[in-house]
Amino acid sequence: MSEVPEWKAPEGSWASSAARRRNMQAIRSRDTQPERLIRRLVHAKGLRYRVAARPLPGLRRTADMVFRPAKVAVFIDGCYWHGCPEHYVPPRTNPGYWSEKVLRNVQRDRDTDERLTEAGWLVLRFWEHEPSDACAHKIANVVLGRRGDSRGH
Template sequence: MVFDPAVSPFRSALMGRIRGRNTGPELKLRQALWKAGLRYRLEGPTRLPGRPDLFFVRAKVAVFVDGCFWHGCPEHGTQPKTRPEFWAAKIARNRERDGQVDAALAAMGWHVVRVWEHELRQDLDGCVARIRALVKPTGLAERG
């Protein structure tokens, strides 16, 4: 058995993964960006590494919404009591892959923004501001 989806608190994380790209936190961010006048796309122009959740193609900004559990958030990344080594290794691999994806995207000239799932709950405006700063940098907007 790889995992027991009935064991909380992982059930919601697992369900989030199953739902994939349309998780609650991601939809919340999309709604806030739209209200802020930032027009993202859900698909990139090419097969970019790591499947970013949102794209701003002209500004070359790729946005990821990282689940606190799967990506090992420092605030909510507590180790499960069942099979802690298994989960620690899995999350470490996820983090390593995140780093590789960020480097690959940067090498292709993309800006990478990663927002934690909990940041969307605690500071949605701050997340939007971080993205806006890259998509519409002050003083450069007129040149675009």
Template sequence: MADVFSKEKRSEIMSHVRSNGNRATEEKLVSLLRENGIKGWRRNYRLFGNPDFVFPKKKIAVFVDGEFWHGHPTRGQIPKTNREFWLKKIEQNKIRDNLVNQTLKDKGWIVVRIWQHELKDNRWFQKIKIALDLEGDRGELNMSNKIDEINLFIQDELAKLKLNKVGAVQAARWLDSTGLLKDSKNRPGLPLRRLLRDGKICEGKKEGRFWFIYSIHPCMNPEGKMSNSE
């Protein structure tokens, strides 16, 4: 179906959506932070990349990213009008996001990126809580920034295996105490050790208190049998 708006009108609409969406999203997170008793954050804090929220004493920068403008792999729907322009624009945003992340990390900051849709469940809380727990343990900084990438990979691969979807955030936060991965509704789900034993998870690594999973393809040993890696 053709876009009913001209290129100029579509650009104006998208710009308006971005401006209003940012304000509404930030206000939503303000309410959530207050409701959950999370303190020590500030808005409009002068820092490279202009984070939406900053925990100055703990050196944590929080960005709330819109799915469209920051290129969510499955939720960012590109307008059909002037498609190449929008693809280029979003790719530039992603490059800038990576630059901001790396620059802040090099300066000793923990960077937390939250998708707008994650404000509807407890994933935003878990990301911030993990960052607060990691404060003072900068050796785990690089691992914390892989959460989104690992989460998408885990959900895709477990879906192929017809297993419950699992969030990497939940796994990272809870696995050490319960021995179970939690499913997408935050219910106790799959025992990691069993999946490792049965060869359904090739690679899992524990960093401090947290488990991070890198591969869920079935593991085969040189004889062609499932590995029993623990």
């Protein structure tokens, strides 16, 4: 068995240690608990969707749930990574980097919303702390409304 060389942060890297790097790599970018719960509730309402899909083929951004025929893109945003006005707490470690990263995420979110809206999509954004059943109910109502479906969900 060959020995694995010790990991060293590249020059200017955000990862201050191998332990920090492992911690950051472990953070899920998709299939988070709030996402899975909302998807399960929406699926139970009889709706089908694409998971972690690009609404627009030329745009390198993925939505958590995509309803193509209805042109609805759903994002369930994490409070820390997307700068929730209610729950975001600035980091104590390397605050310059992380605050800038969150700011870039928020700017990218606004840009994504704008591009999708211009292409005729409806963007729904929810915070991870919002009640899952309320999110699922709103998603179902919006998607069914855009499809012209009157199943009364």
